[in-house]
Amino acid sequence: HWHGTQVPGEWIIDRAKLTPTVALKQTNVEQRRAACEMLGWANILRKLKAKTIDRDNDPQVGELVEVNLPDLREKAKFLRVQCGTGREFAIGIPPNINKALDAQAWIVGLEPSQFQIPEVRA
Numbered sequence: 332h333w334h335g336t337q338v339p340g341e342w343i344i345d346r347a348k349l350t351p352t353v354a355l356k357q358t359n360v361e362q363r364r365a366a367c368e369m370l371g372w373a374n375i376l377r378k379l380k381a382k383t384i385d386r387d388n389d390p391q392v393g394e395l396v397e398v399n400l401p402d403l404r405e406k407a408k409f410l411r412v413q414c415g416t417g418r419e420f421a422i423g424i425p426p427n428i429n430k431a432l433d434a435q436a437w438i439v440g441l442e443p444s445q446f447q448i449p450e451v452r453a
Contacts, residue, residue: 333365351375372421387431410434
């Protein structure tokens with residue numbers, strides 16, 4: 332089980348058998364979600380060769396990418412970002428957003444004109 336969702340044992344025992352293709356072809360949406368969590372969306376997007384739409388120089392602002400995913404008519408958009416600890420994340424973004432900075436604004440519920448990059452203090 333992965334966080335309460337029953338998954339094939341091989342996904343736990345031999346992670347190499349769990350690929351983005353295997354994960355995204357799962358018909359059971361809970362198993363698909365679990366598989367994507369196990370792989371990490373940032374890794375999935377890299378392996379699926381997501382196309383960069385916009386990239387900010389600051390990795391904490393991120394890179395807006397798009398990719399074809401099964402069961403979707405439109406390309407899916409994600410913001411790939413790096414947090415202050417150096418970990419990489421990918422966050423699903425609405426299809427109408429075309430700039431990484433605008434995606435950051437959307438994530439925190441602001442209009443792009445209201446958003447300011449947070450100050451990082453060491």
